Amino acid sequence: MTTTSESMEKQSADPVAREVLKKAQDAGMETAYSRHADQEPRCGFGNLGLCCRICDMGPCRINPFPGEGPRRGVCGATAETIAARHLIRQVAAGVAAHSDHGHDVVKTLRLAAQGKAQGYSIKDPQRLLDLAKEWGVKTEGREIADVAIEMADAALREFNNQEGEIRYPALRAPEATVKNWRERGILPVGVEHEIVETLHRTHEGVDADYVNLIMHGLRTSMGDGWAGAMLATDFGDILFGSPKPVRSQVNLGVLKADEVNIVVHGHEPTLSEMVVAASRDKELLDLAASKGAKGILVGGICCTANEILMRQGAPVVGNFLHQELALATGAVDVMLVDVQCIMPALVEHAEKFHTKVITTSKKARIPGAEHIPFDEAQAYDIARRIVRTAIENFPNRRVVDIPAGKTDLVAGFTVQNTFQHLGGRYRSTFRPLNDGIISGRLRGVAAVIGCNTVKKTQDDSHLKMVKELLANDVLVVMTGCAATACAKAGLLQPEAAEKWAGAGLREICEAVGIPPVLHLGSCVDNSRILVALCEMIKEGGLGDKLSDLPIAGAAPEAMCEKAIAIGFYCVASGAYVNYSPAMRVLGSPVLTRFLTEDIEAIVGGKFNFEDDPIKAAHLMMAHMDKKRAALKLRPLMYAASFLTDGKDAPTAAPETAARAERPDPGPAQPARGCAGKRS
Amino acid sequence: MKGAIVVKVDRCQGCKTCELACAVEHAKSQRLESAIHETPPPASRVSVEQGDGFAVPLQCRQCEDAPCVAVCPTQALHRTDPELPVLIDHDQCVGCHACVLACPFGVIRMDRHARAIIKCDQCYERVERGELPACVEACPVRALEFKSLDQVAREKRGAYLLQIERATDGT
Numbered sequence: 001m002t003t004t005s006e007s008m009e010k011q012s013a014d015p016v017a018r019e020v021l022k023k024a025q026d027a028g029m030e031t032a033y034s035r036h037a038d039q040e041p042r043c044g045f046g047n048l049g050l051c052c053r054i055c056d057m058g059p060c061r062i063n064p065f066p067g068e069g070p071r072r073g074v075c076g077a078t079a080e081t082i083a084a085r086h087l088i089r090q091v092a093a094g095v096a097a098h099s100d101h102g103h104d105v106v107k108t109l110r111l112a113a114q115g116k117a118q119g120y121s122i123k124d125p126q127r128l129l130d131l132a133k134e135w136g137v138k139t140e141g142r143e144i145a146d147v148a149i150e151m152a153d154a155a156l157r158e159f160n161n162q163e164g165e166i167r168y169p170a171l172r173a174p175e176a177t178v179k180n181w182r183e184r185g186i187l188p189v190g191v192e193h194e195i196v197e198t199l200h201r202t203h204e205g206v207d208a209d210y211v212n213l214i215m216h217g218l219r220t221s222m223g224d225g226w227a228g229a230m231l232a233t234d235f236g237d238i239l240f241g242s243p244k245p246v247r248s249q250v251n252l253g254v255l256k257a258d259e260v261n262i263v264v265h266g267h268e269p270t271l272s273e274m275v276v277a278a279s280r281d282k283e284l285l286d287l288a289a290s291k292g293a294k295g296i297l298v299g300g301i302c303c304t305a306n307e308i309l310m311r312q313g314a315p316v317v318g319n320f321l322h323q324e325l326a327l328a329t330g331a332v333d334v335m336l337v338d339v340q341c342i343m344p345a346l347v348e349h350a351e352k353f354h355t356k357v358i359t360t361s362k363k364a365r366i367p368g369a370e371h372i373p374f375d376e377a378q379a380y381d382i383a384r385r386i387v388r389t390a391i392e393n394f395p396n397r398r399v400v401d402i403p404a405g406k407t408d409l410v411a412g413f414t415v416q417n418t419f420q421h422l423g424g425r426y427r428s429t430f431r432p433l434n435d436g437i438i439s440g441r442l443r444g445v446a447a448v449i450g451c452n453t454v455k456k457t458q459d460d461s462h463l464k465m466v467k468e469l470l471a472n473d474v475l476v477v478m479t480g481c482a483a484t485a486c487a488k489a490g491l492l493q494p495e496a497a498e499k500w501a502g503a504g505l506r507e508i509c510e511a512v513g514i515p516p517v518l519h520l521g522s523c524v525d526n527s528r529i530l531v532a533l534c535e536m537i538k539e540g541g542l543g544d545k546l547s548d549l550p551i552a553g554a555a556p557e558a559m560c561e562k563a564i565a566i567g568f569y570c571v572a573s574g575a576y577v578n579y580s581p582a583m584r585v586l587g588s589p590v591l592t593r594f595l596t597e598d599i600e601a602i603v604g605g606k607f608n609f610e611d612d613p614i615k616a617a618h619l620m621m622a623h624m625d626k627k628r629a630a631l632k633l634r635p636l637m638y639a640a641s642f643l644t645d646g647k648d649a650p651t652a653a654p655e656t657a658a659r660a661e662r663p664d665p666g667p668a669q670p671a672r673g674c675a676g677k678r679s
Numbered sequence: 680m681k682g683a684i685v686v687k688v689d690r691c692q693g694c695k696t697c698e699l700a701c702a703v704e705h706a707k708s709q710r711l712e713s714a715i716h717e718t719p720p721p722a723s724r725v726s727v728e729q730g731d732g733f734a735v736p737l738q739c740r741q742c743e744d745a746p747c748v749a750v751c752p753t754q755a756l757h758r759t760d761p762e763l764p765v766l767i768d769h770d771q772c773v774g775c776h777a778c779v780l781a782c783p784f785g786v787i788r789m790d791r792h793a794r795a796i797i798k799c800d801q802c803y804e805r806v807e808r809g810e811l812p813a814c815v816e817a818c819p820v821r822a823l824e825f826k827s828l829d830q831v832a833r834e835k836r837g838a839y840l841l842q843i844e845r846a847t848d849g850t
Contacts, residue, residue, distance in 0.1 A: 041696060041700065041816070041817045043694060043696055043819070044696060044699035044700075044703075044711050045694075045695070045699070047711070048711070048712075048715070063698075064699075064711075064715040065702050065714075065715060065720040065721060065722065065723075066715075066720045066792070067720060067722075067791060067792050068702070068722055068723065069698075582712075586712050587715065589715075589716070
């Protein structure tokens, strides 16, 4: 692994990350980047989705070059079948991850209401009452705890219902969209029902029709966005309090040389909320002082960071690819992890520095890490024990080298409080947003979400895409590691409007007093985006189905199955979604065409797999312009249209647009290479 | 010849990554994702074959006294420079298939789509640029190596010496 400045630039767009990476790699520390290089070359069959590992007669591989090698696996499965089966298994895994998270939040609320969860209380009873009203649960004359238990029981049934359909779509989505979902049969019976069915359908010798498989993938994914994740958000707000706009800071520079640093990494808010509380405990602060520390800092990585940022204003240490870099500062006394996106490599680094890695979930243990099992009944005691471990480890620090870089940010936006921002305290409404779009000040809204991946330069695609959208009068909403990427670059500050926004977007931001990029929270909080879209339709003037809206989504640095699940429920909800690097389907041009073209006629949304973030932003805006034209909205006041004459949209690269009929490359000629001319 | 493509049979896992890398190297676009959409489809010059309990990638051995060159009626198959592998001039080739019949290893074949005879060219353009042949570079388990025959012989002698030492040690 070389450590030239050129390779650093390829690894991360974040100067703070580069600074730490350079030092780490010069010191011989292995990172995700060096392990990525060690993994090259990747298997082409796997990359293209043409390797089937489902039954023990395999693994089978389909040769992607027409006329070369096998076209079918042992059972006769074609490229379409194999790629579609594996893809919806990935969808099911992503849905399972978000839903299991939601399930745990609901269970914790139930325990809290029963008084069986130490340290937890119902922080936002009004949100509970509003939700009960929406669900038709009686609230008058009842104890809050009683309502909470009934609501939690009803929510738990969403996971394992065996008949009917999940609750939220009919309650929240526009009628025309719900009607289409019912006609297409893509409303889940229950979250788990569809995950089970996915595993059955993709078992050896069951569903071989790629269209039927993908339709079930859409159905399964709806159980994430419109159930598991939506419940995680709603019940998280009830239990931990609804976020309010909050100022904080981000990047490795938030770590403190003279304080005990606890980095919480993973996804669920349950334990991290208690750790934040324990870090403010007088007794523990005194203990820290006795060890020479001036205080206790709790900072987050990945979605745990977003959960405690949104509700507690806790600083964010970084996004996914920052997890190893945080340890490289030598200043992390405990890295506390729960579930998802946790690199097992952390434990090996921890040995090199003084950091204690503590796992807490029965679902996620790492060999070599200390395991302190989490239990809601003793949550606060466990959190105190973890904080004490960190304090006791503080004197063991060796070389500490914290980079200076950190950036201010504003986060904490929700559907509920955005109402207030847009309409003012006494006139809560989405009207100004709809009017902004209708008048042509705003082109539309884009959701840029998702991960970091070593296959693309860290943060680079997020930043390029978001800046391009802002400059062209698109309001951007973000969650997850994408939001952290933009926060690090200063895009989550109100002042960002002046620097990056087009004239129309700037007018809206200045009038309403919001940043041009709204941070809506963790990855399960993508459900907030779905609800916001429903509110836009309800407000009127932008069509009657979700797919009428001039909106688009993107995951420009995606890397995990959860991102695929999110992509699926966004497309099922009528959104245009640019997903990069491409899902493992490109080996089947037929399946690729279905996902990028044919699916639009069924659900109104479709995928695109453009890797270039600027080109992708243009495609997203061309889609918004197409929707604006269909709604007969006024031309844009300031920005130019991306619709080209006679064409709906600029074309994507051939391999990403991937037609079933291959593009004509001109007259046949002998392949290059072996034709050596005689001299 | 600059070198030979040497296979370590005990390492090969049969993953066929070399086949894909070879086809991509001989494609116009040089990228897998777009190469699969080209017409004619790019073809691999190496094929991984299943032996009895082992897999092995086979490609042209670049014979010194090559039967394919001897049998070619139009001298399309040629080796003008001893440093280069056996190459084919597609303008001269009439497609008589004599070389396919003459090759003792079955590693020359007719590409039906391109209607051309194809064989391993040891990626001589890459080698001239100081790079390894595509299959060698792509192999994830380093079962494929590119080295001079002198080097191969030296390694063989080393291994043989070790065998003798062990025999005398009685270990």
